[in-house]
Amino acid sequence: MFESSHSLRTYNMAMTGRHTTKKRARAKLSPLTVIGELLFVSGLIVVGYLVWQPWYTSTVVVAEQGKLSQQIAADLDAAAPTEPYDGVIPAAARVPDNEVFGLMYIPAFGSTFVNNIAEGVSRNEVLNLSDRGIGRYSTTQMPGEPGNFAVAAHRSGPRTTPFKEIMNLRLGDSIYVKTAEGWYTYSFRSIEYVLPEESDVLLPFPRLDGVPGVDQILTLTTCHPKDFGSDERAIAYAVLDSFQPTSDGPPESLLKVNPDLGKA
Numbered sequence: 637m638f639e640s641s642h643s644l645r646t647y648n649m650a651m652t653g654r655h656t657t658k659k660r661a662r663a664k665l666s667p668l669t670v671i672g673e674l675l676f677v678s679g680l681i682v683v684g685y686l687v688w689q690p691w692y693t694s695t696v697v698v699a700e701q702g703k704l705s706q707q708i709a710a711d712l713d714a715a716a717p718t719e720p721y722d723g724v725i726p727a728a729a730r731v732p733d734n735e736v737f738g739l740m741y742i743p744a745f746g747s748t749f750v751n752n753i754a755e756g757v758s759r760n761e762v763l764n765l766s767d768r769g770i771g772r773y774s775t776t777q778m779p780g781e782p783g784n785f786a787v788a789a790h791r792s793g794p795r796t797t798p799f800k801e802i803m804n805l806r807l808g809d810s811i812y813v814k815t816a817e818g819w820y821t822y823s824f825r826s827i828e829y830v831l832p833e834e835s836d837v838l839l840p841f842p843r844l845d846g847v848p849g850v851d852q853i854l855t856l857t858t859c860h861p862k863d864f865g866s867d868e869r870a871i872a873y874a875v876l877d878s879f880q881p882t883s884d885g886p887p888e889s890l891l892k893v894n895p896d897l898g899k900a
Contacts, residue, residue: 700766705739705750712738715816716882725852725879727780728815734761738779740770740787741812743893744804744824751798753813757788769796773838777852779813779820780879783840786855791862791870799858802827802870811854811874812890818881821889822854822874829860829868837871844873852876 717726731737738753754761754768762771770789777783789798809824825844830837837855841848853875860870880887886897 702748702750704752704767708736708739708752709814712814712816713882717817721818721881721883725780725820725876726817728778728817728820730778731755733774734758734768736768737772738813738815740798741814741890741894742805742809743890744806744809745798745801747893748896751789753787763788763790764793764795766796769798773857776838776855777840779815779854780817780852782849782852784838784842784853784855785813786838786857788857791858791860799856799870800862802856802858802872803862805872810877810887810889811856812887813854814886816882818879818884819887819890820876821878821880821887823877824872824874827870827872830871832866832869834869837869844875846875 728737733756734754736752736754739750740753741750743749751770752768753770753772755772756762756774757771762768770787772778773786773788776786779785790796791800791802805824805827807824807826811822811824813820813822828843836842837857841851841853842855844851844853846853853873856872856874858870859866860868878887886894891898
C-alpha cells in the first residue's frame with residue numbers, strides 16, 4: 637500500500653531534521669532577572685574569597701615564612717658577636733625602618749610557627765607584607781633592654797595573620813625571639829582587651845608586676861575580634877625568662893617541640 641503524499645513529506649522531514657515551524661523568539665530578560673543573576677555571581681565571588689583568604693594566609697604565607705626564616709636565621713648567625721658571652725644580657729642592635737632584625741617562634745601557634753620581625757609598624761611596609769608581618773613599635777625597647785619590647789601584627793586580612801591564634805596562649809607558654817645577639821625566651825603571663833586609643837600598653841612597663849627600669853617584658857598587640865574586627869585590641873604580655881647567646885644554638889625547650897631547628 638502506498639502512503640499518501642502528506643504522510644511521506646512528514647516522514648522525510650522527521651528523518652532529515654527539517655522543520656517548517658518558526659523559532660519562538662527568546663523572551664527578553666527583565667531588569668530584576670539581570671540583577672538577580674549579578675547578585676548570584678557576586679555571592680559566589682564573595683564566598684570563594686572567604687574560603688581562599690584563610691587558606692592563603694594559613695598555608696601559603698606560613699610556608700613562605702618558614703622558607704624565609706631559614707635564610708634569616710643563617711644571616712643572624714653570621715652577624716653574631718664574636719666575643720665570648722660574659723653573662724650580661726645584650727640588647728639587640730637597632731636597624732633602619734622596615735628592616736628585618738629577628739625571628740619570633742611561638743609553639744602555641746603551631747610547633748613550627750616562625751615569623752620575621754621588622755622595625756616599625758607601617759601597614760604597607762611591614763604588617764601587610766608576607767615576608768615581614770610582625771613589626772616593633774619604634775618607641776618601645778629592643779629585646780635585651782629593660783622595659784617593654786612591643787610588637788604588632790594582624791589576626792585577619794588578605795595578606796598576613798601572624799597573631800591569628802593569639803587566644804591559644806596559656807600561662808607559662810614560651811615565646812622565643814632570635815636576633816644576631818642570641819635567643820630571648822619570654823614566658824606568657826596574661827591577655828587583656830583594650831580600646832584602640834589606650835596606648836599606655838606601649839609604656840616601658842605597663843600593667844604587670846615587676847621593677848620598671850630593670851625587668852624586661854614582651855607585648856603582643858593585635859586587633860580584636862578575630863575575624864575582620866578592629867573595635868578593640870587584644871594585648872598579650874610576657875616576661876623575659878632567659879637568654880642564651882647565638883653560639884649555644886636554639887633553646888632546648890624549643891628544640892623539643894621543633895626538632896628540625898637543630899638540623900639547620
